[in-house]
Amino acid sequence: MDDLKAKYLGQIADAGDENALEAIRVAAVGKKGEVALKMRELGKMTPEERQVAGPALNALKDEINSALSAKKAALADAALDERLRTEWLDVTLPTRARRQGSIHPVSQATEELTAIFAELGFSVAEGPRIEDDWYNFDALNIPGHHPARAEMDTFYMHRAEGDNRPPHVLRTHTSPVQIRSMEKQGAPIRVICPGGVYRADYDQTHTPMFHQVEGLAIDQDISMANLKWVLEEFVKAFFEVDDVELRFRASHFPFTEPSAEVDIRCSWDNGQLKIGEGDDWMEILGSGMVHPKVIAAGGIDPDVYQGFAFGIGIDRLAMLKYGIPDLRAFFDSDLRWLRHYGFAALDMPNLHGGLSR
Numbered sequence: 001m002d003d004l005k006a007k008y009l010g011q012i013a014d015a016g017d018e019n020a021l022e023a024i025r026v027a028a029v030g031k032k033g034e035v036a037l038k039m040r041e042l043g044k045m046t047p048e049e050r051q052v053a054g055p056a057l058n059a060l061k062d063e064i065n066s067a068l069s070a071k072k073a074a075l076a077d078a079a080l081d082e083r084l085r086t087e088w089l090d091v092t093l094p095t096r097a098r099r100q101g102s103i104h105p106v107s108q109a110t111e112e113l114t115a116i117f118a119e120l121g122f123s124v125a126e127g128p129r130i131e132d133d134w135y136n137f138d139a140l141n142i143p144g145h146h147p148a149r150a151e152m153d154t155f156y157m158h159r160a161e162g163d164n165r166p167p168h169v170l171r172t173h174t175s176p177v178q179i180r181s182m183e184k185q186g187a188p189i190r191v192i193c194p195g196g197v198y199r200a201d202y203d204q205t206h207t208p209m210f211h212q213v214e215g216l217a218i219d220q221d222i223s224m225a226n227l228k229w230v231l232e233e234f235v236k237a238f239f240e241v242d243d244v245e246l247r248f249r250a251s252h253f254p255f256t257e258p259s260a261e262v263d264i265r266c267s268w269d270n271g272q273l274k275i276g277e278g279d280d281w282m283e284i285l286g287s288g289m290v291h292p293k294v295i296a297a298g299g300i301d302p303d304v305y306q307g308f309a310f311g312i313g314i315d316r317l318a319m320l321k322y323g324i325p326d327l328r329a330f331f332d333s334d335l336r337w338l339r340h341y342g343f344a345a346l347d348m349p350n351l352h353g354g355l356s357r
């Protein structure tokens with residue numbers, strides 16, 4: 001019995017894995033194992049011998065069994081330690097950007113310009129895309145007969161027959177948000193209003209839905225000089241160039257007096273557009289000093305307050321900055337186009353980290 005004990009405890013101590021351990025268990029204390037065979041010999045013994053041998057065999061069996069389970073637990077611990085040592089994970093690593101979705105250039109440009117105007121003290125206001133025609137036209141000094149109404153190729157919402165209320169339109173520009181913001185906030189006020197607008201128009205640089213950002217700054221001492229500085233700061237930051245030259249061209253809008261269209265100096269080299277150099281000019285926005293009638297329509301006293309406004313085409317900016325030749329592709333939802341021109345989802349543009357890296 002001492003030999004059996006030494007043999008099996010030795011084997012158990014040396015066992016390298018669970019399979020080896022199981023083989024030892026079968027050989028030692030299994031139904032046909034060596035200890036069971038010894039138990040069968042008890043029948044041939046004298047009662048005296050049996051009294052000694054019986055408990056001793058049981059004790060041996062217990063001892064082997066507990067050595068087996070102790071070794072089994074030790075092997076499991078070692079296996080777990082090994083897994084923990086090899087399967088580790090650095091939870092402080094940043095998440096991996098998955099290229100399943102990407103940010104549309106219009107969203108990217110909107111984020112960028114919002115970051116820039118936020119630095120200049122402008123907050124963001126929004127208005128409805130289905131707009132009362134008073135906000136879209138009349139309040140902006142575009143009365144019923146005004147040719148601008150026809151020029152804007154307006155989409156009118158259907159009204160039931162006999163419903164003679166003034167029509168709703170798909171807003172043709174973001175300018176109505178000027179009125180809504182003045183009504184809501186009063187003066188002084190400094191807001192930008194980005195969003196979708198609609199006009200019945202379709203070619204390489206026009207789509208029936210596109211995006212504008214309106215700017216509005218009203219206070220007691222705002223002049224055209226402030227407008228010029230703000231637009232220059234904006235263009236420099238947006239196109240990420242230090243030197244830009246803007247040209248203010250006298251123009252006409254019903255809602256501003258005086259009015260100016262703004263061109264940016266640029267060059268076209270082999271179809272490649274460069275901002276800030278060259279002999280060409282590209283129109284990028286309309287602007288002016290807000291017409292007193294418009295300030296009054298917003299519920300603010302035009303004898304006390306004045307200010308500037310501007311309207312920029314966001315899609316246009318994105319085309320210029322990112323070299324995208326055809327506006328219509330912006331809204332085709334073609335995944336190949338989106339993968340090519342889209343931006344990584346985790347890069348939020350800001351002035352310190354860089355707008356468009």
Ligand code: DAH
Nearest residue numbers: 173256286287288309310311
């Ligand atoms: N609303 C004009 C348009 O859609 C753009 C515009 C011009 C907006 C002059 C303004 C402005 O705020 O002052 O064409």
